[in-house]
Amino acid sequence: MTCDNAGVQGDSDSQGDLWDVSSVAGHLLPEGSVFSFLAEHRFELFPPEMFTDLFPSRRGRPSIAPEVVASVLVLQALHGLSDRAAAEAVTFDLRWKAACGLPVDGAAFHPTVLTYWRRRLAASEHPNRIFEVVKEVIADTGVLNGRTRRALDSTVLDDAVATQDTVTQLVAAIRRVAALVPGAAEVVTRLGTAADYTRPGKPDIAWDDKTARDQLVDALVRDALSILAALTGPGTDPVDPDSPAGQALALLALVAGQDVEWITDDNDTAGGGGRWRIARKVAADRVISTVDPETRHARKTRSRRQDGYKGHIAAEPDTGLITAAKLTKAAGEGSGDAEVGGQLLAADGTLDGPAEVLGDSAYGSGRMLDALAEAGHDAVIKPKPVHTPSGLTEAFTADEFTVDHDRETVTCPNGETALFANKSRTATFGRACTTCPFRSRCTNSVRGRTVHIGEHDRRVRAHRARWARDEQMRRDYRQHRSMIERSIAWMTRGARTLRYRGVAKNDSWWNLRAAAVNLQRLTGLGLSLEDGTWALG
Incomplete structure (x- = not known):
């Protein structure tokens, strides 16, 4: 191999040498x-x-x-x-x-x-x-000539950082603001009373003392809010939100609000009528690490949680060749299988016309089914499970209610009819359920049964009906959809844990992995x- 000085690219000797x-x-x-x-x-x-x-x-x-x-x-x-x-x-x-x-x-x-x-x-x-x-x-x-089937699937990939708790994230976010925002170090030193922010890690307190932990959380949130007010309030210079300083301030604001809630009780230590505590719920798009703010919690099942990103692919099922790939956050906006599945098909580039699209129930949303139909594709997708009221045995499903989409009415198994409005798209039967002989199979609510009619309900119902009667469709799904698992296995074998931080870098790696x-x-x-x-x- 020889190199030149004309640029950053070098040249190779295609002829080789004796020791090649x-x-x-x-x-x-x-x-x-x-x-x-x-x-x-x-x-x-x-x-x-x-x-x-x-x-x-x-x-x-x-x-x-x-x-x-x-x-x-x-x-x-x-x-x-x-x-x-x-x-x-x-x-x-x-x-x-x-x-x-x-x-x-x-x-x-x-x-x-x-x-x-x-x-x-x-x-x-x-x-x-x-x-x-x-x-x-x-x-x-x-x-791929003449092969018009495309299978869609996704898998969760482990991130390259450790998940942080609320205290660690607050301390790290304040330290980042002090390091990246001009003039913030003096503000943090003056207003930061909960911890020594010149030191990384958690403050030194009696961690087995619940009162001490509660006081620390309250003090850290107050520090964060005070620092944000001092750096972004009236009279301060605007900060470019896309700059490192702007991103550090945005991250601090997010961390200071996602895991805590304000309560009023007798344990208020700093005045003001209440205190901050760890919230009794989890934010839907929760940041789990300030080291990599784009990694997320994901759940494969109710009992199995995984932290990281989600890798999506479209593949021709018989050959296993991957025709499109995309990596997203593991949860939150823009990460849904159905949403990304449509993007994969649009980016495929190997199809000359309509395709038979195979996917599990995660791709069975009404919006996805509508988009596939408009593009001329055949949706060989397992329908989403039908919702049934909890706590009832042999309960009536939503499919057992007749919907007239033109008249905007819903008729229950007992023959009662209720209207649903365009805005809420919810039909409420109310008093009609009081004396209904089927009440025990329909609802246990004192307000009666309610049925929500989705925006794409007509398409979803038609798809479920087709799935129930079309044996060939179910046979094609069983035969060809499972082949996507082979491509997923190739993509993740020895590479389940990511090496990079952020969606952009990991998406580049995911596409490079698909090429390999x-x-x-x-x-x-x-x-x-x-x-x-x-x-x-």
């Missing part, structure tokens, strides 16, 4: 592996012009050829290695050297080169270009280059 690993030990590479494929075709897969926009300046320093860095990024994502471990693999593992075209005695680059390239890619107009170029290879092979998994699958199917065209053997 491919020449010396290339025959030992596993046939059909990503290593052997990159050793032979990395120039065609990752041509230098693919990355020229990352380094527009003609001034720079000697560096690494782009196809080498791209190959290392793919192998790193495939094997779940850190930057340092990937650089060591390039130095000491002959398979990595062969894939990158390095000589036996060639040393690797510094690990920060990978960090630098990821930042450049993330800031570019096409941050997921490596995934996109592998999708172009898939399109060239024609392996697809390339591994393609090489296993016999991917080759014939007369300048990608083909499967």
Whole structure:
């Protein structure tokens, strides 16, 4: 490999040399592996012009050829290695050297080169270009021609930070404001009375004393509110909300309000008619760490909680090839399976027309079903469970109430009819339930049975009715939808724990991982280059 001084991109010698690993030990590479494929075709897969926009300046320093860095990024994502471990693999593992075209005695680059390239890619107009170029290879092979099924699924990935409790978050958020907001250090020193904010970690108190803990929480929240008022109140200079200082202030405001509530009692220690305490409920979009404010709580079941992010994919179920990938917060706005599923289908790029979309009940929302129908897709999606009143045996489900959407009426199993308004979309039967012979199977509320009619209720009811009568639809779901679990397994094997912080960085890694998994699958199917065209053997 040779380097130039014209820019940050270097050049590779495509001819190799006497000690090139491919020449010396290339025959030992596993046939059909990503290593052997990159050793032979990395120039065609990752041509230098693919990355020229990352380094527009003609001034720079000697560096690494782009196809080498791209190959290392793919192998790193495939094997779940850190930057340092990937650089060591390039130095000491002959398979990595062969894939990158390095000589036996060639040393690797510094690990920060990978960090630098990821930042450049993330800031570019096409941050997921490596995934996109592998999708172009898939399109060239024609392996997806005529395959119009797409399966959707998601999985929760563990974050790279420790979950913090309320006290730790408040202290850390105040310390961050003191470090990043101009003039805040003096304000924190003057107003901060609950703890020594020059020291990290929790204050030193009697943690087995409930009264002491309650007093600390109250004092920390008061400190946070006082500091925010002093730095953002009337007479202060405005702070750019997108700047590090603005983000630190926003995080402090969020942390100071998400986990606490104001109560009035006789234990008020600071005056004002009450005190702050830990809230008896959990915020829906709760920040769980100031180190990574975008990680979230998620629940796979009632008893199993997991902290981190959610990885979403769309895949062709028979081949297992991933056609779109996206990573979101594990919970909160923008993380719902149905919402992201629509985005995945829009970003697929491998479909020429309508598709048969397979998904579990998480994708069975009315909005999703409407969107699929408008796009001409066939929704082979397991319906969401039908709501039934709690505490009743053999209760009437919502499907046993007849809805006239044009007249906006709901008729119960006893023949009683109630109106539902456009705004609330809730039908209340009230007094009609008092003497109803079916009351024990319908409601235990003194106000009678209420039925909510969703905005997309007509579509949801039609979909459930089709699912019940269409045996072929259920057979297709059982046969093909389960195949997405294989693709999810490929994506998470050895890579369930993320290495980066924030949605943007982890989304870039998730897409890079999808590119590596697809390339591994393609090489296993016999991917080759014939007369300048990608083909499967």
